[in-house]
Amino acid sequence: MKINEAKEIVEAHLTKARFEHSLRVADTAVELAKKYNVSTEQAELAAIFHDYCKYRSLEEMKRIIMTSYLPKDLLQYHHELWHGPVASILIEQEYGIYDTEIQSAIYYHTTGRAHMSDLELVLFVADYIEPGRSFPGLDDVREMAKTNLSKSAWMVSRNTIQYLMQKKNRIYPDTFHAYNDLTKHLEGGTLIEQKLIGNT
Numbered sequence: 001m002k003i004n005e006a007k008e009i010v011e012a013h014l015t016k017a018r019f020e021h022s023l024r025v026a027d028t029a030v031e032l033a034k035k036y037n038v039s040t041e042q043a044e045l046a047a048i049f050h051d052y053c054k055y056r057s058l059e060e061m062k063r064i065i066m067t068s069y070l071p072k073d074l075l076q077y078h079h080e081l082w083h084g085p086v087a088s089i090l091i092e093q094e095y096g097i098y099d100t101e102i103q104s105a106i107y108y109h110t111t112g113r114a115h116m117s118d119l120e121l122v123l124f125v126a127d128y129i130e131p132g133r134s135f136p137g138l139d140d141v142r143e144m145a146k147t148n149l150s151k152s153a154w155m156v157s158r159n160t161i162q163y164l165m166q167k168k169n170r171i172y173p174d175t176f177h178a179y180n181d182l183t184k185h186l187e188g189g190t191l192i193e194q195k196l197i198g199n200t
C-alpha cells in the first residue's frame with residue numbers, strides 16, 4: 001500500500017491529535033529505521049497504522065478478540081491494550097495488508113514482548129519518544145535511542161512498568177517478558193549475570 005493511501009485511511013478513523021501523533025511516530029520510526037538498518041517502508045507503514053483501532057468501540061474489539069486467534073486473557077486487562085492486537089488483524093481483513101512483520105510490530109506496540117524484532121523495537125520506541133510527547137525521563141530515552149535501540153526499548157519497558165505500578169494498574173505478562181528479555185541483553189548479558197553472581 002502506498003503511504004499516502006495509508007494516511008488517508010487512518011486519518012478518517014482518528015481524532016486530529018491522534019492522527020498527528022501517528023505522523024510523528026512515523027517520522028521517528030523512519031529515522032530509527034535508517035539508523036538501525038530496518039526497512040523504512042515497513043517502519044513507516046507500521047507506524048501510520050499502529051493506532052488505527054484506537055477508537056473502535058469496546059464491543060467491536062471484544063468481539064474480534066473473542067472470535068479470532070487473539071489471546072482471550074487480553075479481556076482481563078485494560079482495554080487500552082486491545083487496539084494493537086485488533087489492528088494487526090483488521091489491517092489485513094479490511095485492506096489486505098498481509099505482512100507478518102508489520103502486523104506484529106503493530107500488535108506489540110503497547111506491551112512489547114520477549115524476543116522483539118528490530119522492526120518491533122523501532123515502533124515500540126518511536127511511539128514513546130515521538131517529539132509531541134513530554135514527561136519526566138523521556139529525554140534520557142531519546143538520547144539512548146540515538147546509539148542503542150534495545151537499551152532504549154529496555155528503558156521504555158522499565159518506565160512503563162514503574163508507571164503502571166505507581167498507578168496500581170495490572171500489568172500484562174508480555175510487558176514483563178519484554179523487560180526481562182531486554183534486561184538479559186543489557187551489556188551483552190554480563191550485567192545481570194554479575195548481579196546474580198554477586199548475590200550468592
Ligand SMILES: [Fe+2]
Pocket residue numbers: 050051083084109110
Ligand atoms: Fe497505541
Ligand SMILES: [Fe+2]
Pocket residue numbers: 021025050051127
Ligand atoms: Fe501511539
